[in-house]
Amino acid sequence: MGLTSYLRSKLVSADLGDQVDRMHKPIGSLGYDPWGYNNEKVKVGLSLTRQLYEKYFRVETTGIDNIPAEGPVLIVANHSGQLPIDGLLIGYALAVRKIRPRIPRAMIERFFPTVPYLGNLLNEFGAVLGDPVNCARMLANDEAVIVFPEGVRGSGKLYQDRYQLKRFGNGFMHLAMKYNAPIVPVGVVGCEETIPALANIKPLARMLGIPYAPVAMPMVFPAKVHLNIGEPLHFDNQELPEEQVTERVDQVKAAISDLIDKGLSERKRLF
Amino acid sequence: MAAERRQHILITGAAGSLARRVIDRLRNHYDIVAVDFREQVYLGDDIPSYCIDLNTRSFEDLFRRYSFVGVIHMGRIMSSQLTRMRRYNANVLGTQKLLDLSHKYGISRVVVLSTFHVYGAVAYNPALIDEEAPLKSAGLSADLVDSVELENLATIYLWRYPDLNITILRPCNIVGPGVRNSISTLLASRRAPVMAGFSPMMQFIHIDDMADAIVLAYKKTRRGIFNVAPEDWVAYQHALKLCGCKTVPIPSIPPVLPKMILDTLKLRSFPSYLIAFFKYPVVIDGRAFAREFGFRPWRPLKEIFRFYRNNKQLV
Numbered sequence: 001m002g003l004t005s006y007l008r009s010k011l012v013s014a015d016l017g018d019q020v021d022r023m024h025k026p027i028g029s030l031g032y033d034p035w036g037y038n039n040e041k042v043k044v045g046l047s048l049t050r051q052l053y054e055k056y057f058r059v060e061t062t063g064i065d066n067i068p069a070e071g072p073v074l075i076v077a078n079h080s081g082q083l084p085i086d087g088l089l090i091g092y093a094l095a096v097r098k099i100r101p102r103i104p105r106a107m108i109e110r111f112f113p114t115v116p117y118l119g120n121l122l123n124e125f126g127a128v129l130g131d132p133v134n135c136a137r138m139l140a141n142d143e144a145v146i147v148f149p150e151g152v153r154g155s156g157k158l159y160q161d162r163y164q165l166k167r168f169g170n171g172f173m174h175l176a177m178k179y180n181a182p183i184v185p186v187g188v189v190g191c192e193e194t195i196p197a198l199a200n201i202k203p204l205a206r207m208l209g210i211p212y213a214p215v216a217m218p219m220v221f222p223a224k225v226h227l228n229i230g231e232p233l234h235f236d237n238q239e240l241p242e243e244q245v246t247e248r249v250d251q252v253k254a255a256i257s258d259l260i261d262k263g264l265s266e267r268k269r270l271f
Numbered sequence: 272m273a274a275e276r277r278q279h280i281l282i283t284g285a286a287g288s289l290a291r292r293v294i295d296r297l298r299n300h301y302d303i304v305a306v307d308f309r310e311q312v313y314l315g316d317d318i319p320s321y322c323i324d325l326n327t328r329s330f331e332d333l334f335r336r337y338s339f340v341g342v343i344h345m346g347r348i349m350s351s352q353l354t355r356m357r358r359y360n361a362n363v364l365g366t367q368k369l370l371d372l373s374h375k376y377g378i379s380r381v382v383v384l385s386t387f388h389v390y391g392a393v394a395y396n397p398a399l400i401d402e403e404a405p406l407k408s409a410g411l412s413a414d415l416v417d418s419v420e421l422e423n424l425a426t427i428y429l430w431r432y433p434d435l436n437i438t439i440l441r442p443c444n445i446v447g448p449g450v451r452n453s454i455s456t457l458l459a460s461r462r463a464p465v466m467a468g469f470s471p472m473m474q475f476i477h478i479d480d481m482a483d484a485i486v487l488a489y490k491k492t493r494r495g496i497f498n499v500a501p502e503d504w505v506a507y508q509h510a511l512k513l514c515g516c517k518t519v520p521i522p523s524i525p526p527v528l529p530k531m532i533l534d535t536l537k538l539r540s541f542p543s544y545l546i547a548f549f550k551y552p553v554v555i556d557g558r559a560f561a562r563e564f565g566f567r568p569w570r571p572l573k574e575i576f577r578f579y580r581n582n583k584q585l586v
Contacts, residue, residue: 028503029571030513034398034554036472036506113394113551116468116523120506123472133397 012043019096020046023103026141035105035134036123042103045125049092056222057085057190060266061093063229069100072139072179073232074172075146077186078165078256079154082195082214084108084127086188087146091126093227094144104144107135109152111211132171139179147172149249156212159196163189163260165253170242173235173249182232183252187259190225193270223270226263230255277302279337280489283346283369284384285320286312288449290345292482294318297489304337306330307346308361325365334376341380342373343489347421349452355414362417363424370428373435381437382488383425387474387498387555389418389441392547398472399556402441402496414544422496429494436492443474443500443555445481446575448582456540458514458579464541464549466529467520470508471552474500477570487564500557501568507549510572514579523550 020043031039053059067073077090087106095103106122107130113119128134130151138145148154149168157166176183197214205213233255235248278301284290285305294303294314303318311322319337323330325346333339344366348358366383373381390400391407409419422439429437444454454475457463476484476499484499511518521529533543541549560566 028505029573030503030505030509032472032504032506032509034472034504036398036504036552038506110395116466118468119394120468120470124506129395129397131395131397137397137399 008040008044011047013047016046016050016096017043019101020103023095023101025103035128036120037105037126038124041121041124042126046092046095049088050096052085053089053092057089057194057225058222059089059093059190059225059227061227061229063231064093064097064227065099066229066231067094067102067144067184068182068232069102070142072142072181073144074139074176074181074183075104075144075186076172076183076252076256077146077148077188078163078260079148079150080157080162080188081191082155082197082212082216083220084122084155085194085220086191087127087148089191089225090146090186090188090227102144104146105138106146107148109155109211111209114209132175135172135175136179139175139181152211156197156200156214158200158214159192159198162192162196163264165257165260168249168253170245170249173245173252177235177237177245180237182234184232185230185252185255185259187228187230187256187261187263188225189228189260189263189267190223193223194220196221221271224267226267228259228263230259278340279304280341280343281306281333281337281339282343283307283325284344285314285346286310287345288451289384289445289478289481289485290343291449292478293343293345293485296482296486301341302337304333304339306333308365324361325368326360330368331372334372339373339376339378341382341489342369342378343382343384343485344369345384345485347384347386347418355417359417359420363420366421367424370425370435370437374428374432377434379434379436380489380492381435382485383421383437383439384485385422385425385439385441386418387441387443387500387553388415388548389422390553390555391415392471392551392553394551396551396553398552398554400498400554401556402498402559411547412544414542426496429496433494436494438488438494439496440485440488440560441496441498441555442481442484443476443498443557445478446475446579447478447570448578450478453540453542453545458510458516458576459583460516460540461583462519463511463516464521464538465508465511465518466523466546466549468523469550470506471548471550472504472554473507473510473552474504474554475510475572475575476501476568477575480568480570483568484560484564484566487566488560491564493563495563497560497563498555498557499560499566500555502557503572504554505572510576513573513576515583
């Protein structure tokens, strides 16, 4: 047994491995799907995330069973904390839930595929470039898709703007309507405190070709994270003017805002 | 009763392994005439074979001598071969001459072999690119312009002269015994360069499956543009591992560094203008072709990679 295989056998528990194998994904003969998802890497990813979820961020999740067990679904959450930790924790919570777990696919910012090592790693763990074509194909494949409609506006916001929702794009709503996918709102509380940013050095970000260059401590703080998952929202597939689509987006935004308030009121301490 | 007259088919690029396989599949039912700009290949006494440049005037004599019914154009010079200018002359102007003659002599079926490279490798590519996607390659590298131009030309003729019944095939990486393209050379080598930190998803089709696809396309008159790829995917570095290759990482950032290194090394199998294809995925959707032509590839990826593992540097 090689070193990699030995480490993998120590890291990945048998029950987690079996659970991933039972959640059938449409993969090819070598364990990949067209977006780079890889069954074996997902097992390693979930095992590593378990440590973060249970020990480091001590995540408290409520309402995880609100996410439908099958069919296309968009899991829409607020985005925060400079790194996509929120997506990782939501994904883990759904993948290890007791009743009918699912491995969701997270839509990631467009600059991640250009980052060496990280881009590939995220793809192997099931993350997908946040492109409308990709999202549409995921929903057509009956996948559960995690979306952050704020995009980098949310993840790159400063600590002084914490828990203030930024502008939501309308793209997710058009896709939800087209593919008849329910939208499950999620309020994430705690990720804002993991990497609190005091400022954003925009010229440096432009020079490096990254969306933002935060002034922050070079560490991820072990803030306690609360995930509040709401009831699914259903929107019919009517031909609507963009103004009315925006109204529907605002309904989702309001639901997420309520869930954030719930999380903040439940939170007893930051760490 | 007089024997039924067999149709004549012109096949270009006859010296290539893929063309030979296509010829083997068609020779029992059609009279084949083979041409190649590189060499005159012997394909048996029953197949006239010519070494000829499509741009020469004498090329038209073949159309006068044989009453071709169909043309299968596989004589595309790959991006890793010859100079940019010679490739343009052969691939673009040569194809134009071929299509003009096809129109002039009333050819009723044309199959053109293109490549998935025309889509271009960019970080923002979605997976399962379909045939309607824009061809970004020309904007990314001047060395791939001829591939895109060849396609554009074929597309213009497709709509302008519907009687030619042109079908353009955009296959993924063609690999297997005898294939001499850059990806096949890499899989067959003992050490292959990779871009550090990048292992894009790739698709591979066995040369025999591709030959089957071309024959199917020729036999069923269905105009249009089609991707050809199996529904199976693998990361580049994983493919190399399965082929028994050791990887040699090339620093990938800043972007100017790998270009400088590869321009200096001048590796034929890993040219600098193909860097993006080893960083970002170009995963195409071959389902339309499979559906329209009843195509199903038979050789699995494991069999393909086993061949390369057992035949290091022998292809």
